[in-house]
Amino acid sequence: SQQGEEDPQALSIQEGENATMNCSYKTSINNLQWYRQNSGRGLVHLILIRSNEREKHSGRLRVTLDTSKKSSSLLITASRAADTASYFCATAAVGSWGKLQFGAGTQVVVTP
Amino acid sequence: DTAVSQTPKYLVTQMGNDKSIKCEQNLGHDTMYWYKQDSKKFLKIMFSYNNKELIINETVPNRFSPKSPDKAHLNLHINSLELGDSAVYFCASSQALSGGAETQYFGPGTRLLVL
Numbered sequence: 001s002q003q004g005e006e007d008p009q010a011l012s013i014q015e016g017e018n019a020t021m022n023c024s025y026k027t028s029i030n031n032l033q034w035y036r037q038n039s040g041r042g043l044v045h046l047i048l049i050r051s052n053e054r055e056k057h058s059g060r061l062r063v064t065l066d067t068s069k070k071s072s073s074l075l076i077t078a079s080r081a082a083d084t085a086s087y088f089c090a091t092a093a094v095g096s097w098g099k100l101q102f103g104a105g106t107q108v109v110v111t112p
Numbered sequence: 113d114t115a116v117s118q119t120p121k122y123l124v125t126q127m128g129n130d131k132s133i134k135c136e137q138n139l140g141h142d143t144m145y146w147y148k149q150d151s152k153k154f155l156k157i158m159f160s161y162n163n164k165e166l167i168i169n170e171t172v173p174n175r176f177s178p179k180s181p182d183k184a185h186l187n188l189h190i191n192s193l194e195l196g197d198s199a200v201y202f203c204a205s206s207q208a209l210s211g212g213a214e215t216q217y218f219g220p221g222t223r224l225l226v227l
Contacts, residue, residue: 031213042116042202042218043155086153092213098143098206099168100213102155 006089006106014111019076021106023089024069030092032065032072033100037086046074046087079110115139116219118203124225125193132189133222135203143167144186145204145216146178155202161186193226200224 007022023032031050035043047063049056049072056063062075076083086107090100116137125131137144145168146158160168161180175191186203203219 033213033215035218037153040221042220043204043216045215045217048215088155090213096213097167098145098160098162098213098216099157100216101157105153 006087006103008106009104010107010109012109012111013079015080017079017110019079019083019108019110021074021087021108023072023074023103025072025089025091025101026070027091027093029067030094030096032063033090033092034061034063034072034074035088035090035102037088037105039085043088076108079108081110081112084108084110116203116205116217118201118219118222120222121220122223122225124227126227127193127195129193130189130191131193131224132187133201133203133224135186135188135219137184137203137205137217137219139205139207139217141205141207141217142183143206143208144180144183145206146186146188147202147204147218149200149202149221151199159186159188190224193224195226198224198226 033048034046037043049063049065060077065072086105088105090102119134143162145160149155158172159178163183164180177189180186200221200223202221204216206214206216
């Protein structure tokens, strides 16, 4: 069954606003990763956060992880039209040996 | 320079045909993967290979057969194509195989349409 589930399914915001999306998962994890997929393209890795980390930053991206609630959030600050994409969380269970379980993604549209 | 490349980019074929998709990575990674993304964008792992050895083999019909001639290449052969095989197939690679999962680098995808 699907491991990660993103919320919301879709998000429409204006340039300059922040976008927040959440991911919930079911089993213990080794790490959780966020990927971006532009329309018609492959996935691009954004951030990996390990189970013993609580927060990570990369440029305008901020990821949090709460293992007690089995949830993570991705915040994109000061969004740009180029941030329009689908965002996926993917979980790596303990002992998964490379197997990532992806959620269904959040479709983000940023309008100028 | 393309890190993970796939050919072909588009594949339109008739039911019952056999087709192959090729994947190559020039990142020097040890592990490669095949994923299937359906029309709802749900991405599911199919196979993974580490140094030419099959590591992950999900519940995939045996019409799908991966082959890894060397650690830089992972091909996917599909026999007797069915309508339900229509999807986007992504190849990915990661540096090493670990107890968890490391960052994966994805190819651009192969859009397969079975008529």
